[in-house]
Amino acid sequence: MNDSANEALHDKLQALNEKFADRLEEELAALEQGAERLLLIHEQEQRRQMVIDLHQRLHRLAGTAGTFGFTALGEQSRLLEQRADCWLNAARPSGQALSALTQAIHQLAAAAQTGTLGQAEPLENHEQLPAGCRIYLLEKNVEAGQEMCRTLSNFGYDVLLFPEPHLLQTAIQGQLPDALIVSQHEAELEEVDRLQQTLESPLPLLVIGHHVDFDSQLAAVRAGAKGYFTRPLDVTQLENKLENCLNLQLSEPYRVLIVDDDTDLAARYSLVLRNSQMLVQTLTDPSQLFEVMRAFNPEVVLLDMNMPDFTGLELAQMIRLNDEWLRVTLIYLSGETDINRQMAALLKAGDDFITKPIGDGALTAAVLSHAQRARALSMALSRDSLTGLLKHADIKEQVALEVERALRSGKPASVVMLDLDHFKQVNDQYGHAAGDNVIRSLANLMRQRLRRIDSLGRYGGEEFVAVLPDCNLEQARQIFDEIRQRFSALPFHADSRVFSVSLSAGISETDGHSSSSALLERADQALYAAKHNGRDQVQIALPR
Template structure:
């Protein structure tokens, strides 16, 4: 059995267990509902009737939302109908005895019926396939008939940290594809010695594959027709010769970022533990990180520790309603970007609007299918992350901005002081950057900055933090990394960067960098002190001849 099938079977087994637990729960809740209906019928005065009616309405509301989700569709539908009838009683305050007898009788009938779980349609729930795990070196295949161009591209991409392979002929590339698929494909349009153009070959290849490969196109033809043909075969990048390889690498990184990123973080707040557990299983099966919260009073600690990108919030909870809790979340400026999605059996549009007006971004009505839940959460999380990146990350490099990378340095200093494990920070500066701008233009300077940002992303770990400190200066925060190890890593990056070749107006040039390292082993008094030590080390490297790490 394949790993993917095993994971799907395991998920279905957990979902079945939750449905069985809900069925056991019904054996307690339905008789309790009947008893409350009996109390309503025999209430001594209108005020007592009103209290019992409100309690019954709340019970029916939760039942209507949960039953359908666990496969008890008929039960959920009938509970919703009775909930709406209870709402009418509460709104009109009509307390005629005969009508209440009819309503009470309907509730008792609901409790006495034997409902079977109608799980046939949901049993085949599609589990979203997790993305391909990230590897330390992504494999890139290059189809380029000109040996010098292809080899230069291969060597440069390898310097960026990829595993690039160059093929001059379609037959050689086909043979390699049969052995192992790459993470991305770069194809030259013009292949004069082949029967197919590069785009024709790419089109036939993509049709043969189960999933299309990220495709970048290089060509001497800079015309609309070639662009259009490239788009139609699924190209994600288009570059004219001579190719600016750092720009091409930047586009590769963007392609991979679209395909795979860190799992979205979702916080579910619901007093119904079984229902929250089911939602959690579905979202985890879709490769999301999920935590559950059942006590609203714990919201502050959980928001700080988990830092969710989406909050799924039940509307009706005892002691603190969903809209009230949403308003509490919105009072903290740090959480203004986090979308709040209400999950509720509430179907009244006016109540939905009131909840959204107070605080909230979307309203999803229970019961909801598993695929619809995944789609609703994924779209909100994706938008939230894009917005967060736009606000906290530098637009040119995609790295953290000045304030955010400084904050990361402070966080790692505190962590190092608690754990006793050393952390290092490094200041990097591009040598003679003003000369690059003066000689080749600001567009070329931007390419150099992007290239260094991409190289840092490729060569450093996921747990490391990278930021553009200002202009051509970068700050790197390396957790659990002693200074001698940081020195080796940064010096390798320095050498790789010096090996890169840039092109501007047909001219080729190279650039170097200098770096200074400071460590928490130096017992800095504060994050500012740590950064000041790194800055002084960078100053020493600059005045010691540049193109070095101190």
């Protein structure tokens, strides 16, 4: 190629690079805007969709920036893409890790726009989005701490061990964990208490004490403990308490529907409740009530009593005609102060009466208390009391829904039938309390290792069912084989005795025409094959 041809090629490449540089400004701005919006979103599914969008943008940037001469930008975009991918695949996506990701995106955009990306320190550091919740453990006995770390890691937690309080404090200044576990010594608890007071929100704290006496537990409570345990430590019980604490933190925001013809007043109520991390929708045209109820699925409905053409009482009675909304809490909003009229309205339909005007704090407290009770009631009605998983009928319904969805989308879904091996012997040898602990631990382990879009149910006794959307047979087999291995490594305690339990599983996959009952039957047959072949294994159903 002659010099003129080389120059022409160079000019064309330079023109393309300049064109990409112009496009890059828009792309970086879009990245920053996406990161800013992400911090304002609290509903988990919306948040997930926004992370998916950021992941796709980072993926494109990682693939193209280096080609156009922006090597450092491409490399850092690839690292951030990997961090977003980790968050999306985490069993328990961390809020702190998400904040760190958005901050890193802002740093990337700022460095790229100022031309200092290549000069700055790499954005990559030891900080990666954890596969599960990050736990900091303060334990002077390193050997005992390491054993606890190994056991909790089987549940999917990322546990970091600190033998001294000052090391723990340094780590917290670098990144907040999702929870703290502290082996109790009076001085350590005092330091942890002081550390908690410096944080915007105290961290969930579990304490491992040396005594069951009053003073030890009082010191733990004063430090903010949510759970107290003594040695010999039953780690599976500690994990169960940890899981409950984190579920309170990570639960989806309460959903509140406001029905009021006064647009400004509805907007004010909405703003107040949103500021308390609730998901709020307003409706000024009551004729659309049923459509909005089905689409939004509220847990609490605030109804203005007096609207043109409708009354709140009439709307409440219409809602109560539908059994699917019996769990929804209905609260009237009105200037009516006559107690007899209020009681008459509540007797016909409704759960509470809020008199206008109402202060912001009082409104928030009233709605929050009802939302908590509504969710607890809904959970109690649809969830197994021991494990918190869906009950038999509800998991069967979920299997049917996922089979229909797989048929429409053309994507596979897998159904897993799982059973504890020799469970009757566990109850006979160690007692039913120990057996309940085994069942609860397996439920917690599966919740930790599976995605939020997966559904889990207790089918009966020691038998469980899981349905995994967009997951084929081989993927499901790998997931549950890992769960099988982790579960068999868990130590269970009954008095001074320690024992372990194994499980067997059978898996079937949607094929475009089989019914949900047929898939459950095939998964059950595969489970029977696993039992027949020696237990402690995962079998997949043969195609028909």
